[in-house]
Amino acid sequence: MHDGLFRDASGLSGEPGDETSEAYALLDVHGVLIGLSPGAESLLGRTAEEVRGRRGADLLYTRSDATALVGRCEPGAVVDLGRAVLRHSSGQPVEVTLQVRPMASTGGDQQWLVLARDSTGAHRHEFGEALLRGLFTESPVVIDVFDTELRFLAQNDAQRRTGAFGGQECTGLTMAEVAPPGLLDLEAFEARQRHVLETGEALIATEVRGRTPDDPDREHVWSESILPLRSRSGEVIGLAHAVVDATERDRAKERLALVNDASTRIGTTLNVLSTAQELVDVAVPRFADHAYVNLLDPVFGGEEPSHGPAYDAVRGSVPQRRAASSVAPGARSEAMVPMGEVDRFASGPGSPFALALASGEPALMTGAELIAEFATADPGRAALVSEYGVHSWLLVPLFARGAALGTAVFVRSERAHPFEADDVLLAEEIVGRAAVCIDNASRYTRERTTALALQRSLLPQRLPELGAVEAVGRYLPASGHTVLGGAWFDVIPLSGARVALVVGDVVGHGLHSVVTMGRLRTAVRTLADLDLAPEELLSRLNDLVGRFQDEHGHGLTGGAAGTTCVYAVFDPVSRVCVLARAGHPAPARVSARDGRVEVLDLPGGSPLGRGGLPFESGELKLADGELLVLYTDGLVRSQGQPLDTGLDRLRTALGGLRPDGSLDAVCDEVMGRLLPTRPHDDAALLMARVRGLDPDHHASWELASEPEVVGRARVLATRKLAEWGLEELEFTTELVVSELVTNAVRYGSPPIRLRLIRDRELICEVSDGSSTSPHVRRALETDEGGRGLFMVAQLAQLWGTRYHARGKTIWAEQPFPDGASALPATP
Numbered sequence: 032m033h034d035g036l037f038r039d040a041s042g043l044s045g046e047p048g049d050e051t052s053e054a055y056a057l058l059d060v061h062g063v064l065i066g067l068s069p070g071a072e073s074l075l076g077r078t079a080e081e082v083r084g085r086r087g088a089d090l091l092y093t094r095s096d097a098t099a100l101v102g103r104c105e106p107g108a109v110v111d112l113g114r115a116v117l118r119h120s121s122g123q124p125v126e127v128t129l130q131v132r133p134m135a136s137t138g139g140d141q142q143w144l145v146l147a148r149d150s151t152g153a154h155r156h157e158f159g160e161a162l163l164r165g166l167f168t169e170s171p172v173v174i175d176v177f178d179t180e181l182r183f184l185a186q187n188d189a190q191r192r193t194g195a196f197g198g199q200e201c202t203g204l205t206m207a208e209v210a211p212p213g214l215l216d217l218e219a220f221e222a223r224q225r226h227v228l229e230t231g232e233a234l235i236a237t238e239v240r241g242r243t244p245d246d247p248d249r250e251h252v253w254s255e256s257i258l259p260l261r262s263r264s265g266e267v268i269g270l271a272h273a274v275v276d277a278t279e280r281d282r283a284k285e286r287l288a289l290v291n292d293a294s295t296r297i298g299t300t301l302n303v304l305s306t307a308q309e310l311v312d313v314a315v316p317r318f319a320d321h322a323y324v325n326l327l328d329p330v331f332g333g334e335e336p337s338h339g340p341a342y343d344a345v346r347g348s349v350p351q352r353r354a355a356s357s358v359a360p361g362a363r364s365e366a367m368v369p370m371g372e373v374d375r376f377a378s379g380p381g382s383p384f385a386l387a388l389a390s391g392e393p394a395l396m397t398g399a400e401l402i403a404e405f406a407t408a409d410p411g412r413a414a415l416v417s418e419y420g421v422h423s424w425l426l427v428p429l430f431a432r433g434a435a436l437g438t439a440v441f442v443r444s445e446r447a448h449p450f451e452a453d454d455v456l457l458a459e460e461i462v463g464r465a466a467v468c469i470d471n472a473s474r475y476t477r478e479r480t481t482a483l484a485l486q487r488s489l490l491p492q493r494l495p496e497l498g499a500v501e502a503v504g505r506y507l508p509a510s511g512h513t514v515l516g517g518a519w520f521d522v523i524p525l526s527g528a529r530v531a532l533v534v535g536d537v538v539g540h541g542l543h544s545v546v547t548m549g550r551l552r553t554a555v556r557t558l559a560d561l562d563l564a565p566e567e568l569l570s571r572l573n574d575l576v577g578r579f580q581d582e583h584g585h586g587l588t589g590g591a592a593g594t595t596c597v598y599a600v601f602d603p604v605s606r607v608c609v610l611a612r613a614g615h616p617a618p619a620r621v622s623a624r625d626g627r628v629e630v631l632d633l634p635g636g637s638p639l640g641r642g643g644l645p646f647e648s649g650e651l652k653l654a655d656g657e658l659l660v661l662y663t664d665g666l667v668r669s670q671g672q673p674l675d676t677g678l679d680r681l682r683t684a685l686g687g688l689r690p691d692g693s694l695d696a697v698c699d700e701v702m703g704r705l706l707p708t709r710p711h712d713d714a715a716l717l718m719a720r721v722r723g724l725d726p727d728h729h730a731s732w733e734l735a736s737e738p739e740v741v742g743r744a745r746v747l748a749t750r751k752l753a754e755w756g757l758e759e760l761e762f763t764t765e766l767v768v769s770e771l772v773t774n775a776v777r778y779g780s781p782p783i784r785l786r787l788i789r790d791r792e793l794i795c796e797v798s799d800g801s802s803t804s805p806h807v808r809r810a811l812e813t814d815e816g817g818r819g820l821f822m823v824a825q826l827a828q829l830w831g832t833r834y835h836a837r838g839k840t841i842w843a844e845q846p847f848p849d850g851a852s853a854l855p856a857t858p
Contacts, residue, residue, distance in 0.1 A: 053068055053070045053146070054068060054070035054071040054073070054074040054127075054146070054147040054148065054149075055067075055068045055070070055071055055144060055145060055146045055147065056068070056071050056087065056090075056144075056145045056147070057134075057142060057143070057144055057145075058087045058142065058143040058145060059140065059141075059142055059143075060140065060141040060142065060143075061086075062086050062087050062088060062143070063084060063085070063086055063087070064082045064083055064084065064085050064086070064087055064090075065083065065142070066079050066083065067079040067082060071147065074117070074125060074127070074147060074149065075090060075117060075118075075119060075120060075125070076119045076120035076121060077120050087145065090117055090118060091115065091116065091117060091118065092116040092117060092118045092124045093116070109130065109131070109132045109133070110130070110131045110132075111128075111129075111130050112128075112129035112130065112131060113128060113129070114126065114127075114128055115127055115128070115129050115147075117147070125149070126149065127147040127148060127149055128147070128148050129145055129146070129147055130145070130146045131143055131144070131145050131146075132144045132146070172187075172273050172274070172275055173187070173272075173273070173274040173275070173276075174186070174187040174271065174272065174273055174274075175187075175271070175272040175274070176260070176269060176270070176271050176272075177224065177269060177270040177271075177272065178268075178269050178270075179228060179267070179268065179269060180205075181205050181206070181221060181224050181225075181270075182202075182203055182204060182205055183201040183202050183203065183204055183205075183206075183209075184202065184269060185202070186201060186202075205221075206220055206221070207221070214241050214242045214243065215239070215241040216241070220239075223237065223255075223257055224257060224270055227257045227258075227259050227267075227270055228259070228267055228270065231259050231261075231267050232259075233256065233257060233258045233259060234255075234256065234257045235256045236254045236255075236256055237254070237255045237256070237257075238252060238253075238254060238255075238277070238281075239252070239253045239254075239255045239274075240252055240253075241253070249448045251276065251278045252276075252277045252278045252280075252281040253274050253275065253276055253277055253278075254274070254275045254277045255272065255273075255274050256272070256273045256274075257270055257271070257272055258270065258271045258272075258273070259271075282453070283453075285317075286453065286457045289313070289317055289318060289457065289461070290457065290460055290461065290464075292313055293310075293313045293460075293461045293464055293465070294464060296309055296312070296313050297309045297310055297313060297461075297464060297465050297468050298464075298465075298467075298468030298471070298472075300472070301471065301472045301475040301476070301479075302472055302476070303326070303330065303331070303333065303354070303469055303472045303473050303476060304354055304355065305472075306465065306468045306469045306472050307324040307326065307354040307355035307465070307469060308324075308354075308355040308357070309465070309468075310322075310324055310355065310439060310461070310462070310465040311323060311324060311355045311356060311357035311439075312357050313461065314357070314441055314458075314461065315357040315358065315359050316359035316360070316362075318441060318454070318457070318458070318461075319359075319425075319441035319442055319443055320358070320359045320362040320442060320443050320444050320445045320446060321356075321357070321358045321359065321362055321363075321364050321441075321442040321444065322356070322357050322439065322440065322441045322442065323353060323355060323356040323357070323364075323368075323439075323440050324353075324354045324355040324356075324429075324437060324438070324439045324440075325351035325352060325353055325354065325374050325377045325384070325437050325438050325439075325440075326351065326352055326354040326429075326436060326437035326469070327349065327350070327351055327352075327435060327436060327437050328350045328351075328352060330436045330437060330469070330473055331352045331354060331371075331437075333473055333476040333477055333480065334473075334477065335477065336431075336434035336435060336436055336470070336473070349378055349384075349385055349388065350373050350378045351373065351374050351377045351378050351384060351437055351438065352371055352372060352373055352374070353368040353369065353370055353371065353372055353373075353374055354370070354371075354437065355370075356368075356370070359445065361445065362419075362444055362445050363419045363444070364419075364442075375409075376405075376409045376412055377438060383396070383404060383426055384426065384438050387426050387427070387428040387438060388428050388435045388438065391428055391430060392428075393425065393426060393427045393428070393455055393458065393459060394425070394426040395423075395424070395425050395426075395450055395455055396423075396424045397422060397423050397424070397449050397450075398422060401416060401421065401422070401423075401424050402416060402417055419444050420444045420445075421442055421443070421444045422443060422444065422449055423442070423443040423449035423450045424440070424441075424442055424443075425440070425441040425442075425450045425454070425455060425458055426438055426439070426440050427439050427440075427441075427455075427458050427459055427462040428462075429462055429465065429466040429469065430463075430466055431466040431467050431469070431470035432470060434470075436466055436469055436470060436473075437469075439458075439462045439465070441458055482515050482542060482545065483508060483515070485545060486508070486515060486516075486545045486548075487506075489519070489545065489548060489549035489552060490506055490519055490520070490552075491504070491520070491521055491522065494522045495522060495524055496791075497522070497524060497528075497530055497790075497791065498528060498603065498722065498724070498790045498791050499528055499529065499530045499601060499602075499603035499721065499722060499723075499724070499790070500522070500530045500532070500601060500603075500719040500720065500721050500722065501694055501719070501720045501722070502522045502530075502532070502694075502717065502718070502719040502720075503694040503695055503697075503698045503717075503718050504520040504522070504698075504715070504716065504717045504718075505698050505699070505702050505714075505715070505716045506518060506519070506520070506713070506714070506715050506716075507702060507706060507710060507713065507714050508713045509540065509665070509710055509711055509712050509713045510708075510709035510710060510711070515540055515541050515542060515544060515545050515713075516536075516537075516540050516544055516545075516665070516712065516713030517535075517536060517537025517538070517539065517540075517544035517545060517547055517548040517594070517713075518534075518535070518536045518537075518548070518663040518665060518713045518714060518715035519533075519534070519535050519536075519548050519551075519552050519715060520533060520534045520535075520661065520715045520716070520717040521533040521534075521552060521555065521556065522717070522719070523555075523556055523559045525559065525562060525600065526562060526794070526796075526831060526833055526840070526842045526844075527602070527604070527786075527788060527794060527796060527833075527840075527842060528602075528603050528604065528724060528788050528790040528794060529600055529601060529602045529603070530600070530601050530603075530719075531559050531598065531599065531600050532598075532599040532600075532601070532659065532661055532717060532719055533552075533555055533559075533596070533597070533598050533599075533661075533717075534596070534597050534615070534661040534662060534663060534715055534717050535548070535551060535552070535555070535594060535595065535596035535597070535615070535663075536594065536595050536596075536615070536663040536664055536665070536715070537551065537591060537593075537594045538592070538593035538594060538595075538638075540712075540713075547579070547591045547594070550579070550591075551572065551575075551576075551591065551594060551596075554572060554575050555568070555572065555596075555598070558571050558572065560831070561833070562831075562832075562833030562834065564600075564609065564611075564648065565598045565599065565600055565609050565610060565611035565646075565648045566611040566645070566646040566647055566648040568598055568611075569596065569598060569611050569612075569613050569636065569639070569646040570645065570646055572596065572613075572639055573613065573639045573640065573646075576591045576592060576594060576639040576640035577640055579591045579592075579640075580592055580640060591639065591640055592638075592639070592640030592641060593614075593638045593639070593640060593641060594613075594638060594639045594640065595612075595613055595614040595615035595616075595638050595639070595663075595664070596612065596613045596614075596615055596639060597610065597611070597612040597613075597615040597616075597617075597618060597661055598610070598611055598612070599611075599618065599659065599661070601653065601659070601719075601721055603721070603722065603723045603724040603790070604723070604724050604729055604788070605652075606652050606653055606654070606655075606721070606723040607650055607651070607652055607653075608650070608651055608652070608653050608659065608721070609648050609649070609650050610631070610633055610648060610649055610650075610651075611633075611634070611636065611646050611647065611648040611649070612633055612634070612635060612636055612646075613636045613637065613638055613639050613646060614635065614636060614637055614638030614639075614641070615663075615664075616662060616663070616664055616667060616674070616678075617630050617631045617632070617633050617635075618630075618631050618633075618659055618660055618661045618662075619631065619659075619660040619662075619681060619682070619685060620651070620653070620657060620658065620659055620660070621657065621658035621660065621685050621688075622654075622657060623654060623655065623656030623657045623658070623691060624654070626686060626688070626689070627686075628681075628682045628685045628686045630678055630681075630682070631649070631651065632649075633648075633649040634646070634647035634648070634649060653721045653723075654721075655721065655722050655723050656691060656720060656721075656722070657720070657721055658685075658697075658718055658719070658720055658721075659718070659719045659721060660681075660685065660701075660716070660717075660718050660719075661716075661717040661718075661719075662681070662714070662715065662716045662717070663713075663714055663715045663716075664712070665710065665712035665713050665714035665715075666681070666702075666705055666706065666714040666715070666716055667680065667681050667705065668712075669707070677705075680704075680705055681701075681705065683704075684700075684701050684704040684705055685701065688700060688701070694718055694720055697718060698716060698718050701716065701718075702714070702716060724788070724790065728788065728789045728790065729786065729787065729788045729789065730747075730751050730786065730787050731784060731785065731786035731787075732744070732747050732784065732785045732786075733782060733783070733784055734772065734775075734783040734784065734785055735781075735783070736775075736776055736779075736780070736781040736782075736783055736799075737776065738773075738776055740772065740776065740783070741769055741772050741773055741776065744768050744769070744772045744785050745765045745768055745769055747785065748761075748764050748765065748768045748785070748787060748795070749761045749764070749765060751787050752764060752787075752793075755789055757789075757793065757847070757848075759848040760793055760845060760847075760848065763826045763845060764793065764795060764845065766822060766823075766826060767795050767823055767826055767827060767843050767845070768785065768795060768797070770820065770822055770823050771795065771797035771823065771841050771843070772785065772797055774797075774805060774820070774841070775797050775798075775799040775841075778801065778803055778805070779799030779800065779801040779803065779838070779839075780799055780800040780801045780838070781799070781800055782798075782799070782800055783797070783798070783799045783800075784796075784797070784798045784799075785797055786798070792828065792844045792845060792846050792847060793844070793845045793846075793847065794842060794843070794844050795842065795843050795844075795845070796840050796841070796842045796843075797840070797841050797842075798838060798839065798840040798841075799838050799839065800837055800838040801838055801839065802834060802838060802839055803839075804832065804839075805820055805832060805841060823843055826843070826845070827843035827844055827845055828844050828845055828846050829843070829844045830842060830843040830844070
């Protein structure tokens with residue numbers, strides 16, 4: 032008998048099949064029992080000897096069952112009789128399914144072989160057949176069976192449908208004998224098979240890469256599992272291969288990885304051109320052989336892009352400039368447009384670029400369509416497209432916030448496979464992310480430019496030219512997102528040819544710090560006009576910061592608390608510099624004689640708005656040509672380094688320079704030595720080379736407190752003007768001196784002092800011991816006095832009052848007449 036005739040599906044339950052459990056009976060042509068199998072004896076509870084010679088129908092539970100079953104038998108055919116009920120020797124019914132197969136005896140007599148299965152075995156057999164049918168006829172999974180010599184034993188229909196082996200019969204052949212050359216790594220394939228044969232361990236879901244005969248130019252991916260097939264004794268007698276095509280899943284994974292990569296690599300900086308370059312760098316070579324980005328003129332220049340149909344992109348010219356480009360190694364570009372130049376093909380009316388901008392839809396062109404499109408607008412470029420083998424060209428417009436930004440183009444020439452629909456969706460996803468980043472960078476650039484313009488407008492645009500000091504200042508904003516800071520510097524001319532030098536730093540970054548800086552700088556200049564001592568000016572400024580806090584809390588200017596400041600006043604007559612600081616780094620002095628650098632030892636004080644002890648000042652005398660260096664914390668405190676290290680670097684930088692050289696060059700070199708390429712904090716630097724006034728440039732006299740001294744004061748003044756060659760100023764100076772001395776005699780108190788200073792203008796000062804505040808008033812026609820200061824205000828270019836510990840000084844400045852000039856100051 033054939034093995035397959037009585038094989039059940041007991042393997043479904045996990046138990047190995049047992050042929051002795053098969054229940055079958057052999058009947059002659061008349062339906063008389065000839066014999067029973069051991070399984071049938073067990074099923075009926077009867078021996079073969081007991082039933083031999085009896086009719087088979089006698090074993091049925093009812094006679095009606097027998098009549099129905101016999102009526103369905105047809106000579107020469109296998110018949111499934113279906114469900115039946117047999118009678119056990121005990122009289123109990125036994126439900127079975129019956130199958131009848133015709134046979135012939137050795138003598139040629141007709142016989143019937145009847146197979147009976149109980150209900151459990153029947154279901155198991157049915158499921159076994161369904162499983163085999165599903166795996167070998169209906170399953171989409173490719174299944175191959177190999178023997179221990181690695182020869183094909185069987186293939187399911189899925190394998191045959193793939194046509195991988197050209198439809199040839201593979202049974203008895205190895206994979207190496209049937210597989211087309213170059214499609215698979217056959218050595219690795221057989222190595223995996225032998226590993227399973229030798230170890231008996233299955234290899235599950237191995238990723239295999241190769242090519243197929245119908246798509247030889249594109250790599251495919253399969254998930255391969257190799258399972259050992261064992262005999263009942265446990266010996267490996269063959270291999271079963273289950274192979275699933277994972278190409279689309281692998282491509283989807285690659286696309287997802289590319290999208291994830293784009294999300295992390297695009298937009299790392301707030302720079303429009305860098306962001307565009309990041310887009311093409313992500314795409315090449317993983318997605319395209321060549322990629323480039325064109326941006327519309329407004330976006331390229333950092334301006335606001337046009338929203339909606341602000342232009343006719345189809346009929347009108349829309350200039351697009353090359354912003355980024357990337358070419359894979361070994362590939363060639365068909366569009367060699369220099370960076371920043373207009374791409375004329377992209378900018379022309381009716382071009383694919385214009386149509387994409389107008390519709391907002393991507394454009395995909397391949398083969399002859401691509402050549403024809405290029406030939407119409409740019410024959411030279413079309414020739415390059417053909418020569419370089421460009422076969423797939425994908426254009427995607429960049430839009431953000433409803434505004435067109437430009438276009439991105441992806442080109443394939445080296446890889447054989449063209450762009451597909453999924454590639455278009457992928458490109459749209461990547462370009463969409465890049466467009467948002469480019470728009471953010473463009474908006475940031477505009478806002479940063481505006482903010483920096485505001486900040487620079489709050490800083491001095493040009494330092495005054497003074498006789499007492501030659502000053503140069505530098506401000507460098509921080510890099511990165513928080514570029515705005517509150518550092519500032521200033522040079523303020525004071526009365527008596529004196530000069531105030533200021534450097535301050537508002538805590539924090541951003542627009543709030545800039546606004547606070549502007550308010551504080553204005554406040555310092557206002558307080559400086561009062562000719563306050565440095566320590567008193569800082570006290571007044573400290574009170575002002577407290578009022579800011581009360582008015583605004585932590586709002587726009589509430590962050591003023593913690594501001595540091597240093598304020599210095601240099602008097603060129605005495606060559607004394609008085610300095611005070613509020614939590615600010617101490618200035619440095621560079622000797623004009625030997626270049627020695629000294630960081631001044633001055634009282635520190637607390638930052639403004641933080642309370643603490645009253646501010647104190649320090650004094651030092653400066654020689655002609657010495658440098659006074661004021662700076663903010665951002666210049667000397669590098670990220671992660673202590674202040675002392677920064678001060679040492681400052682000493683080194685200043686010590687290696689010539690203090691008598693160009694102050695602009697010195698300032699630039701110090702900034703370059705101390706600051707990194709991308710400083711984390713903004714920094715301000717103010718360098719002042721001091722010059723004292725020669726004794727011939729000023730004169731002073733002590734005057735008695737009596738009316739007669741007015742005439743003597745006029746004489747002293749006119750004589751000095753004659754010595755200086757300023758006779759043209761004698762008349763106005765006599766009037767100014769007369770009125771100021773008269774006021775001092777009449778309303779002030781001794782001692783009275785007259786001083787003339789020849790700097791870049793003529794300065795007349797009268798001091799007395801009274802702190803009474805003078806003021807200008809318009810006298811009536813009947814008044815005998817009250818016109819003195821009014822006349823002074825008319826004759827002088829500037830005038831004012833400054834107070835000191837023992838009285839006040841009223842001063843007036845007059846410009847030199849045309850053709851006259853100040854004597855050169857002592858270098």
